[in-house]
Amino acid sequence: MDTVTRPRILVVGAGFAGVECVRRLERKLAPDEADVTLVTPVSYQLYLPLLPQVASGVLTPQSIALSLRRSRRYRTRILPGGAIGVDLKAKVCVVRTITDKIVNEPYDYIVLAPGSVTRTFDIPGLTEHAFGMKTLAEAAYIRDHVISQLDLADASDDPAERAARLQFVVVGGGYAGTETAACLQRLTHAAVRRYPRLDPGLIRWHLIDIAPKLMPELGEKLGRSAQEILRRRGIDVSLGVSIEKAGAEEVTFTDGRVVPTHTLIWTAGVVASPLIATLGAETVRGRLAVDPELTVPGQDGVFALGDSAAVPDLAKGQEGAICPPTAQHASRQGKRVAENVIATLRGEPLQPYRHKDLGLVVDLGGKDAVSKPLGIELRGMAAQAVARGYHWSALRTGVAKARVMTNWTLNALAGDDFVRTGFQARKPARLKDFEFTDSYLTPEQVRARAEGGVNSP
Ligand SMILES: Cc1cc2nc3c(=O)[nH]c(=O)nc-3n(C[C@H](O)[C@H](O)[C@H](O)COP(=O)(O)OP(=O)(O)OC[C@H]3O[C@@H](n4cnc5c(N)ncnc54)[C@H](O)[C@@H]3O)c2cc1C
Numbered sequence: 001m002d003t004v005t006r007p008r009i010l011v012v013g014a015g016f017a018g019v020e021c022v023r024r025l026e027r028k029l030a031p032d033e034a035d036v037t038l039v040t041p042v043s044y045q046l047y048l049p050l051l052p053q054v055a056s057g058v059l060t061p062q063s064i065a066l067s068l069r070r071s072r073r074y075r076t077r078i079l080p081g082g083a084i085g086v087d088l089k090a091k092v093c094v095v096r097t098i099t100d101k102i103v104n105e106p107y108d109y110i111v112l113a114p115g116s117v118t119r120t121f122d123i124p125g126l127t128e129h130a131f132g133m134k135t136l137a138e139a140a141y142i143r144d145h146v147i148s149q150l151d152l153a154d155a156s157d158d159p160a161e162r163a164a165r166l167q168f169v170v171v172g173g174g175y176a177g178t179e180t181a182a183c184l185q186r187l188t189h190a191a192v193r194r195y196p197r198l199d200p201g202l203i204r205w206h207l208i209d210i211a212p213k214l215m216p217e218l219g220e221k222l223g224r225s226a227q228e229i230l231r232r233r234g235i236d237v238s239l240g241v242s243i244e245k246a247g248a249e250e251v252t253f254t255d256g257r258v259v260p261t262h263t264l265i266w267t268a269g270v271v272a273s274p275l276i277a278t279l280g281a282e283t284v285r286g287r288l289a290v291d292p293e294l295t296v297p298g299q300d301g302v303f304a305l306g307d308s309a310a311v312p313d314l315a316k317g318q319e320g321a322i323c324p325p326t327a328q329h330a331s332r333q334g335k336r337v338a339e340n341v342i343a344t345l346r347g348e349p350l351q352p353y354r355h356k357d358l359g360l361v362v363d364l365g366g367k368d369a370v371s372k373p374l375g376i377e378l379r380g381m382a383a384q385a386v387a388r389g390y391h392w393s394a395l396r397t398g399v400a401k402a403r404v405m406t407n408w409t410l411n412a413l414a415g416d417d418f419v420r421t422g423f424q425a426r427k428p429a430r431l432k433d434f435e436f437t438d439s440y441l442t443p444e445q446v447r448a449r450a451e452g453g454v455n456s457p
Helices: 016-028 048-055 135-157 160-163 175-194 219-232 273-279 325-344 382-392 398-414 443-451
Strands: 008-012 034-040 045-046 066-068 077-087 092-099 104-107 110-111 116-118 165-170 202-208 235-241 245-247 250-253 258-260 265-266 271-272 287-289 302-304 357-361 369-373
Touching: 008 016, 016 045, 045 116, 048 135, 048 175, 048 443, 066 258, 077 104, 077 273, 077 443, 092 219, 092 443, 104 443, 110 325, 135 160, 160 165, 160 202, 160 258, 165 258, 175 202, 175 265, 175 357, 219 235, 219 369, 271 369, 273 443, 302 325, 357 382, 357 398, 369 382, 382 398
Parallel strands: 008 034, 008 110, 034 077, 110 302, 165 202, 165 265, 202 235
Antiparallel strands: 045 066, 077 092, 092 104, 116 271, 245 250, 250 258, 357 369
């Protein structure tokens, strides 16, 4: 048995940030330099930017779930569960395992990368009736749900029910919401040809946002192009508008319109994982405050990054600017954090994180896309080639690359089968069911559990 005590590095979260960090630690640390543990509720890294393509059936769910076990080095211990609290003083992370056991995981260095959850507001009916677009289960569920609306509309003789089932509302004009509305509209547009009893004119997609512009990062001209593409495709874009209330069969907009619908998809931004609130540490708009070296000021051995941390954006050169919550930043911060953890272990100086944004790619399905790589504005096929080329090259494993490319090719050549799997048909599956936001401890509960000793019941 191995009795040598090495420094314990605990990484929380296996997303863009956590996985890049772990991979670099595995590559750079000598085997006897430290032990690495990764806490993660699932055994894959989700390639979130391609999630709308899973919802619309262009990609299979498995193709964007990158296995954590497919690594050339198997030195990281994977702890299957979610961190529900961290006591920074006692250096203990409290974990709820996937079998619902609560265990204390002591560490010497902790890397916090639990990402974000969907941001909701106090809107009546929202969490009960809206779907999110943040997990693989949600994307698979939404696909089933949208196809089932076509099936149910087709089977109904009630004109009001038909009309309601064929209206769809997406809230959030960022890239997640815009891509979701565009890709799903394409799905329903193609599917309706297989339903001869349905009038294609009844299908209506609404994309709404309280902001005055869609995806302001695109700039004036490209933003207008994106809006034009959506309008041409029949998506009703309403800006300066949000939801007043949501019900099972209708949604009321803040401009007074009442839309009969069974489908409300909510993608209006993200907030840091609720894990951050359990630390009792300083936050900036809910994200954990860190310094440019990605360490938490005043705390020994604590690093944070990705969507859950407010990382100063040094490349912007503006006082107080923080990095936007994007995969582009999270994965690069993962590498920097690993280097800084190693530097700490070796007593070397830490380096600050700096990255100049490479731009934005927005895949609207089919030949439609807008992209702004390195400030160059692209539309149509050129933009689509850049968008898909970028995502394809960013996929971490060769197997994932092969799966995604095969799916894209098959979809382009043979189209969709519009199969509704029915797996989730009897489970409630709205915003409140998927992201487990109510399973976290309060800072007091964390302290009590950490003080109670390792793995106390
Ligand atoms: C639909 C959609 C489209 C997007 N498109 C783009 C895009 O085109 N370009 C771009 O740059 N960005 C895009 N983003 C944003 C990007 O995906 C995020 O910024 C990025 O995933 C953040 O990385 P992260 O590692 O911080 O978090 P994540 O990648 O979300 O990873 C967090 C991980 O932590 C795990 N976790 C959560 N809570 C706990 C816990 N308590 N304990 C342990 N583990 C936990 C989660 O299961 C997850 O595996 C998109 C996001 C969405 C939702």
